[in-house]
Amino acid sequence: MLRRLIIFIFCFLLGLVLGLGGPWVWWLDREAGQRFAERQWTQNSRVFARPLELYNGRVISLDDLLVELDAAGIRPGHPGQVGRFSQRGQALDIHLPGFVFADGPQPAIRIGLGVVDGRVQGLARADSGNAGLVRVPPAELGALLPIDDSERTLVALADFPPLLVAGVQAVEDRSFKHHRGLDPRGLMRAAWTNFRHGQVVQGGSTITQQLVKNLFLSPDRSLVRKFNEAVMALSLERRYDKALILEAYLNEVYLGQDGPNAIHGFGRASEYYFGLPIQALAPEQIALLIGMVRGASWYHPVRNPERALSRRDRVLDMFLETGLIDAATHADSRGRSLDVNIQRQRRDQRYGAFLDLVARQLRQDYRERDLSGTGLRVHTTLSPSAQRRAERALTEGLVKVERQPGELQGAIILLEPASGEIRALVGDRQPDRRGFNRALDARRQVGSVIKPFVYLLALAQPDRFHLVSTLRDAPLSIPVAGSEPWQPRNYDGASHGDVALMEALARSLNQATVALGLEVGLTPLFRLLRQLGVEPGKDPHPSAFLGAIDLSPLQVAQLYQPLAAEGYNTALRAINQVTDAGGSELARYPMRIRPIRDREALALLDFALREAVTSGTAASLSWRLPADIGARGKTGTTNDRRDAWFVGYTRDWLGVVWTGRDDNAPAAISGSATALPIWAELFSGLPVSSGARPWPEGIDWYWIDWPSPLLASEDCAGARALPFIADSQPGLYSACMNAADPPSGNRRWWQR
Amino acid sequence: MIAFRSLILALAVLTLLAACATTQAPAPVEDRSQAGHRSPVEEVRASAPEEAGGLQVFPLRNPAVDELIRGAEQAESVGDLDRAAVLLERAIRIEPRDPELLQNMAEIRLAQSDWEQAEAQASRSFDVGPRVGELCQRNWRTIALARERTGRHEDAHRARERLQACRVEPPPRF
Numbered sequence: 001m002l003r004r005l006i007i008f009i010f011c012f013l014l015g016l017v018l019g020l021g022g023p024w025v026w027w028l029d030r031e032a033g034q035r036f037a038e039r040q041w042t043q044n045s046r047v048f049a050r051p052l053e054l055y056n057g058r059v060i061s062l063d064d065l066l067v068e069l070d071a072a073g074i075r076p077g078h079p080g081q082v083g084r085f086s087q088r089g090q091a092l093d094i095h096l097p098g099f100v101f102a103d104g105p106q107p108a109i110r111i112g113l114g115v116v117d118g119r120v121q122g123l124a125r126a127d128s129g130n131a132g133l134v135r136v137p138p139a140e141l142g143a144l145l146p147i148d149d150s151e152r153t154l155v156a157l158a159d160f161p162p163l164l165v166a167g168v169q170a171v172e173d174r175s176f177k178h179h180r181g182l183d184p185r186g187l188m189r190a191a192w193t194n195f196r197h198g199q200v201v202q203g204g205s206t207i208t209q210q211l212v213k214n215l216f217l218s219p220d221r222s223l224v225r226k227f228n229e230a231v232m233a234l235s236l237e238r239r240y241d242k243a244l245i246l247e248a249y250l251n252e253v254y255l256g257q258d259g260p261n262a263i264h265g266f267g268r269a270s271e272y273y274f275g276l277p278i279q280a281l282a283p284e285q286i287a288l289l290i291g292m293v294r295g296a297s298w299y300h301p302v303r304n305p306e307r308a309l310s311r312r313d314r315v316l317d318m319f320l321e322t323g324l325i326d327a328a329t330h331a332d333s334r335g336r337s338l339d340v341n342i343q344r345q346r347r348d349q350r351y352g353a354f355l356d357l358v359a360r361q362l363r364q365d366y367r368e369r370d371l372s373g374t375g376l377r378v379h380t381t382l383s384p385s386a387q388r389r390a391e392r393a394l395t396e397g398l399v400k401v402e403r404q405p406g407e408l409q410g411a412i413i414l415l416e417p418a419s420g421e422i423r424a425l426v427g428d429r430q431p432d433r434r435g436f437n438r439a440l441d442a443r444r445q446v447g448s449v450i451k452p453f454v455y456l457l458a459l460a461q462p463d464r465f466h467l468v469s470t471l472r473d474a475p476l477s478i479p480v481a482g483s484e485p486w487q488p489r490n491y492d493g494a495s496h497g498d499v500a501l502m503e504a505l506a507r508s509l510n511q512a513t514v515a516l517g518l519e520v521g522l523t524p525l526f527r528l529l530r531q532l533g534v535e536p537g538k539d540p541h542p543s544a545f546l547g548a549i550d551l552s553p554l555q556v557a558q559l560y561q562p563l564a565a566e567g568y569n570t571a572l573r574a575i576n577q578v579t580d581a582g583g584s585e586l587a588r589y590p591m592r593i594r595p596i597r598d599r600e601a602l603a604l605l606d607f608a609l610r611e612a613v614t615s616g617t618a619a620s621l622s623w624r625l626p627a628d629i630g631a632r633g634k635t636g637t638t639n640d641r642r643d644a645w646f647v648g649y650t651r652d653w654l655g656v657v658w659t660g661r662d663d664n665a666p667a668a669i670s671g672s673a674t675a676l677p678i679w680a681e682l683f684s685g686l687p688v689s690s691g692a693r694p695w696p697e698g699i700d701w702y703w704i705d706w707p708s709p710l711l712a713s714e715d716c717a718g719a720r721a722l723p724f725i726a727d728s729q730p731g732l733y734s735a736c737m738n739a740a741d742p743p744s745g746n747r748r749w750w751q752r
Numbered sequence: 753m754i755a756f757r758s759l760i761l762a763l764a765v766l767t768l769l770a771a772c773a774t775t776q777a778p779a780p781v782e783d784r785s786q787a788g789h790r791s792p793v794e795e796v797r798a799s800a801p802e803e804a805g806g807l808q809v810f811p812l813r814n815p816a817v818d819e820l821i822r823g824a825e826q827a828e829s830v831g832d833l834d835r836a837a838v839l840l841e842r843a844i845r846i847e848p849r850d851p852e853l854l855q856n857m858a859e860i861r862l863a864q865s866d867w868e869q870a871e872a873q874a875s876r877s878f879d880v881g882p883r884v885g886e887l888c889q890r891n892w893r894t895i896a897l898a899r900e901r902t903g904r905h906e907d908a909h910r911a912r913e914r915l916q917a918c919r920v921e922p923p924p925r926f
Contacts, residue, residue, distance in 0.1 A: 053816075053846055055814070055815075055816030055846070056815075057814065057816070102838060103835065103839055103842065132815060132816055132819050133816045133817075133819055133820070416848070418849075419845060419848065421845075566879065566880075567879070568872070568876055588838075590841060592869060592872075593869075593873065593876060594868075594872055595871075595872055595875050595876070599879075694879055697883070
């Protein structure tokens, strides 16, 4: 009877186990396979600077090159190691990490070069000696809109250092290559070791089991979970190959917290703890991270340094035991300190203002959902060295001119005019502070910065105006519907009578400019601004001729771009290309240019803005700059000295500087005394190429009895050679001309 | 840049010489019958050597962009115009005023039927280029074609006229 009962109970339990357990195992198996296949780590969209191109003759200062290397994560050290460089005087030996560029990958290479007189020389590869053109991998500027609470930098298995891949196996799961997900012998060994030490010093879980636990299961320790873990581990091993499992593990393993965010994977951990890409880690650094797998918080190198150090040394011992490192390396590594360099602040902060613009330009083309979490790689136009210079110029410049510390704010935009690519952007005098981005969002009156466009409209009518047309600088009163008549005054309070058009612009005379503005019209001015890509608002008041229009520094930069780019308009860009996490192209933002119709008028305007720098309101540039860099520019100061602007350009760069108070109160500042010195400080450090601006066809040069609109000859006292759109030159001769010596007319520029 | 300075010098000398020339040699008339069989890019390039008899100016080039140009040519030869454009853009970023690079880019745009950019890049190439010789002819032939394709026949006609002026006879040598 009892026996039958026992048999019955046994059969019942067996049936229960088979009936419930069978489907349960089947379900676990299916689940593990599916979920592993579908797993998609949310990965931050990563943003990169423009890569620095190196070639012989490239203009760059040694300081800037070092800034670029630092930004790219390449540190001083032994260049035998990837990601390190050494310096001897002006000679550098650099081991560049590999990078997948838009037009193909560049493997890690070691190069040597010198910087002599501000130019790269003797560029050579350590392997072949030959190097025409080499790119420094771009600096990573930060991540876009992180949405979840984990941080990852995915790394492909092949890109992990071999010591890390082998080391993880040596420490965590020595028979990983051979087992099928579970390792009974390892389990036994662990149990024995733990028994001997009287505490848990070794885990018996295989790498596969740990991965399963991390990916799918809750962290509680129970028999049911152990069972599930084992089934799913067997299942993964049956379905996927070892390399895939190991790669997933290396990218998934938990390695600590960065504030509220969990750090997953060795890629991100390397960046967080050492500020280095994983490929650049030394053996003792790899050992530290591997040691932390056992307990990222227990072995935390900052909170528990002693425990971390002894764990690291234990890992180094295991490296030696398994033959991964030799005795010399082992001794050397053990002798080193922990040397962590936590990059608590993600780089987003540093380049926050620029990333702001990148995010806005991306949002025009992508949905928010696609932008975050899918691991886009955004290749931008920023130059870290130019950015550094711009930040310093603003911060230090404001300190020099403000009445009380912290009173003034400012913004800088720096770009390459021909391509419209933005190289630097500063939106706050404290560049790492996030918040109001003045470069994009401060809409302030532009003052005289608008004047060149009034003059451009005039010069585009060569039958009416040229550079020596006479303008009247005198008091004037303009009736305005519904309010008092408007009576513009000059900056110095005086009126200057008859002046040449070019002089009126160079000296920024208000009354002469308004008189000219009334000739060319307010509607055409607004139409021109719109054509150049800027919306000036809807309220056309004649004070707009003097810049009573609110624009952001970015908009001002857009207005001046075609002027600086010799007559070719292009949209300002912060992004070159967007790829997915694997490097395939999703979007490209190519250089697109549009010729401005009145390129001749633009060339004359350029000449006049050169005059502003040599003898007008911006004349102080000549002593503020170390050399003549061929600058052209325009100052701007608004009513009650609330805003100070300087917009200036050379053949290579266009820079906009704005300063003022956030509350828009009078600040006792001016374009020439406040904004211009900041611009000069920035531009005195930028690389310059020499050479003259090409004149468009259809420009002729004439000797003029300056400042009268009369033809003269070279021999006349004070005569100047000026450019004219063909057939627009004055028709009258100066009295200094001898009737017996008629002007030769139509003299071309080399005859000046 | 040294290259640019010597280009300017070459230009100055040339323009001087051009001013000395009293008569302009008649330029050969376009063979329109053939144009229909060629792709636009072929038309721009192929007719150039026929007219290469005049004075030529070859600006010095930054050797660093050579490998990019070769890469672009190779990509173009296998029909990968996108890649050719990417490589040329990289080269132009290094040398923004190299007229040859800009004209090459114009021709890639032509092959991509991007008429607007073909015209704009060719026009920029002309502005910064020697404004005589073969490059000048390629500039204006590109501009003319782009204008024709966008239905601006009068503008295209003006471009063909300007094309004739690219040919400058070399000064007699003694």
